[in-house]
Amino acid sequence: MSIQLSIRQLKKRYKTGDGVSDISLDIRKGELITLLGPSGCGKTTVLRSIGGFLDPDAGDILIEGKSVLGSPPEKRPTSMVFQSYNLWPHMTVYDNLAFGLKIRKMSKPAIKQAISEVLELVRLPGMEKKYPGQLSGGQQQRVAVARSLLLKPAVLLLDEPFSALDAKLRHEMREELREIQADSGLTMVFVTHDQEEALSISDRIVVMNKGNIEQIASPQDIYDHPETLFVAQFIGKMNFVKGVADDRIRIGGLSFPNAQAHSGPVSIAIRPEDVILNDAEGQGIPGILKQIMVLGHYAEVSVELGDHGTIRGFQPREAVKSLQPGQKVTVHFAKVLTYSEG
Amino acid sequence: MRWYFRAVGAKRIIAFIVLALFVIFFLGPLLNLLILAFTGRWNYPDVLPHEWSLKWWTFVFQQEDIANSMGLSFLIAAIVTGLSIVLCIPAAYAFARIRFPLSRFFLFSFLLTHAFPKMGLYVSIAVLFYKLGLMNTLAGVVLIHMINVLMYMTWIPTASFRNIHAAQEESARDVGAGPFLVFRRITLPMAMPGILVASIFTFLNSLDEAQGTFLVGIPNYKTMPIVMYSIISDYPAYAGAVFSIILTAPTVILLLAAQRFVSADVMASGFQVK
Incomplete structure (x- = not known):
């Protein structure tokens, strides 16, 4: 697949000290990439630089091989959906959608046709005559997405477009966006701070922190193999314990292969689903079962492991039936992730 | 009449009186102005003019x-x-x-x-x-x-x-x-x-x-x-x-x-x- 959008050594510093340093990223045609990170990590800076709303201090942005840095937003082959206030309240839905097409000198019947089709696509058929004030928040965001789709941009930029919506609606909108993306083959860059959102819709996720890229990988890889301690902490639920590395990684009485050749003290991350619970005589680190929470089809247990602190694990609901809080157990791990200290 | 006031309630009646006073206070002078402007002849104790006319309008515009x-x-x-x-x-x-x-x-x-x-x-x-x-x-x-x-x-x-x-x-x-x-x-x-x-x-x-x-x-x-x-x-x-x-x-x-x-x-x- 060809490279649709290429970001090269992008730099931007604000007076506050925030910004991005040396961001490089290649996005393939038809890919949905998510920029994920806590607020202030620079994800919006990258997005706004692509859209032309921000001038980077250094670096380059190429779309279909051509640098767009010299162009203002109206000349770039990008389109952006903002978090809110996308629409112009003094125009009807039709006029909101037609504004960009009229600038492109499209004929009136063609505009009408295109608008009725795109409204069908975003599940708002026949809403042409409504004013934005008469629409719900979700409908307004659909219109905004429709407006961008009409322009057939080379890259569609989405700046936390669903974050102002309630959880159920957000879920629906994600699915719809994914469908639209699959149908249209549009290249999309999606900014979010919601890891669940990123894991559910992306082809690849770019995890950012403090203006740097921590990891670029598929959702599955990000979850299974977080490359840095930050990614391990940020994505999904995770337990952290201290360990020591020599020829093997050692935690208490347990040891694991030292594939990455760490040495000295290490941080060890364990997913709750990789926590194995045995009875007091079993193999593993001894601990005391503190709490059992049945959460539908599975249960979350917390075990106090002495010096290692408290660990949370997910267990099948059947497995916790015989367990009582306060009883002695041993804990073993199916898989561990190891990170050098400091 | 009593049933009416009871149905409306004291609060509404007070609100109405306040509104009425307000209207009189604002529109009263304007009404007086209108009457004066179209007066032909008006002797003091009478409530309304004896004669209506546009003569002051013609006078002013002249x-x-x-x-x-x-x-x-x-x-x-x-x-x-x-x-x-x-x-x-x-x-x-x-x-x-x-x-x-x-x-x-x-x-x-x-x-x-x-x-x-x-x-x-x-x-x-x-x-x-x-x-x-x-x-x-x-x-x-x-x-x-x-x-x-x-x-x-x-x-x-x-x-x-x-x-x-x-x-x-x-x-x-x-x-x-x-x-x-x-x-x-x-x-x-x-x-x-x-x-x-x-x-x-x-x-x-x-x-x-x-x-x-x-x-x-x-x-x-x-x-x-x-x-x-x-x-x-x-x-x-x-x-x-x-x-x-x-x-x-x-x-x-x-x-x-x-x-x-x-x-x-x-x-x-x-x-x-x-």
Whole structure:
């Protein structure tokens, strides 16, 4: 697949000290990439630089091989959906959608046709005559997405477009966006701070922190193999314990292969689903079962492991039936992730 | 009758009485003015005139200086409104969009002209106008009117521009509109209610301005309020009533026309401290 959008050594510093340093990223045609990170990590800076709303201090942005840095937003082959206030309240839905097409000198019947089709696509058929004030928040965001789709941009930029919506609606909108993306083959860059959102819709996720890229990988890889301690902490639920590395990684009485050749003290991350619970005589680190929470089809247990602190694990609901809080157990791990200290 | 009052409830009745008093207080003088203006003959103890007539209207319109003053007033009000739109709308946009040092201070400085007794301000301005040769000129009168309206014309549109979100302007850029087109098609129409309210304020304020005009415009630039003074002192009250109606009519007409744009919050947001 060809490279649709290429970001090269992008730099931007604000007076506050925030910004991005040396961001490089290649996005393939038809890919949905998510920029994920806590607020202030620079994800919006990258997005706004692509859209032309921000001038980077250094670096380059190429779309279909051509640098767009010299162009203002109206000349770039990008389109952006903002978090809110996308629409112009003094125009009807039709006029909101037609504004960009009229600038492109499209004929009136063609505009009408295109608008009725795109409204069908975003599940708002026949809403042409409504004013934005008469629409719900979700409908307004659909219109905004429709407006961008009409322009057939080379890259569609989405700046936390669903974050102002309630959880159920957000879920629906994600699915719809994914469908639209699959149908249209549009290249999309999606900014979010919601890891669940990123894991559910992306082809690849770019995890950012403090203006740097921590990891670029598929959702599955990000979850299974977080490359840095930050990614391990940020994505999904995770337990952290201290360990020591020599020829093997050692935690208490347990040891694991030292594939990455760490040495000295290490941080060890364990997913709750990789926590194995045995009875007091079993193999593993001894601990005391503190709490059992049945959460539908599975249960979350917390075990106090002495010096290692408290660990949370997910267990099948059947497995916790015989367990009582306060009883002695041993804990073993199916898989561990190891990170050098400091 | 009792059943009716019981059904309505004491609270409603009190509200109605307050409203009635309010209406009498506001519309009573206007009604009196209307009656006076169309009076032919009216002897004091009677409630209504004996004869109705338009003679005071013909009388007023026959006075040459009155007809002139009306034309002059509307001309000046139009110039003042036009000029202050040209001056203040860009300023308001700057106050709303650009963060520059002391912007709050500058915005508040427009209040200064309203902080002093008007006459004192005008006298000191008049001294300046003498030196600049602006006394008894149209330019001088227009300037003195503008001093009064700068505050409305800046504050209210500033609030309107502030209520437009950056994303709304950026979206328009994004779909292909250049900065000028965005201002004309998105920003300006969205701010229009506020600009309209401010313009109406400005127009009416200029139409009504007497003190400054009296000081700067005499003897050649006599606007309606100035002529009003002499009419009230020189002619019967009937002529004054006719003239008052002529002065009030534009206010009523403009406010009615603007009603669909004017909501109290457009005004109120202009006077919020942000």
